[in-house]
Amino acid sequence: DVKVTQSSRYLVKRTGEKVFLECVQDMDHENMFWYRQDPGLGLRLIYFSYDVKMKEKGDIPEGYSVSREKKERFSLILESASTNQTSMYLCASSALGTPLHFGNGTRLTVT
């Protein structure tokens, strides 16, 4: 069974801090994704990666960057956290042509 693990379940950070959200998958999937989930807005794609060191912007990349140095690990970086980035962050992975497998999310609060 595919497992996507997000390192933190809850995270509280201060405005202006640099924040790292980590995600690891154990199924050798080529594709990895970061989504943001907000009430009434659904899931919105921030960034995705289709290979090591490759990345592509999603629908809402502003204020975020990503890193994929190893196939199994995909990191989301908030260079300078702001209160409007308080949200639930979901990592997902997939092989080519297969469904997304999501982690259980990191609830980030920026104060």
Place this chain on the structure above:
Amino acid sequence: QQQVKQSPQSLIVQKGGISIINCAYENTAFDYFPWYQQFPGKGPALLIAIRPDVSEKKEGRFTISFNKSAKQFSLHIMDSQPGDSATYFCAASKHGGSEKLVFGKGMKLTVNP
């Protein structure tokens, strides 16, 4: 611009009833339409998916109906159970895969015992 519009936003049904969730899309290039189910504290998980070469797909109590001309698809949950209480997301993508899925805003289903 919202590419996938989902309705209603919430739904309450009695145990044994039928739950219906509707989605509409604009982009005719979409060719893969999955539904994801999310329980509290968990990430979404694929429930059922359809491609536009068929008009209906059934898996147990869950059925997707697809209307290509109307650019609409819907999820029907027959004999709804309290364990079906969750948030449901429709989604769509091009090129038949999960890359760059566009999600609807989600619908919270509550099934009363």
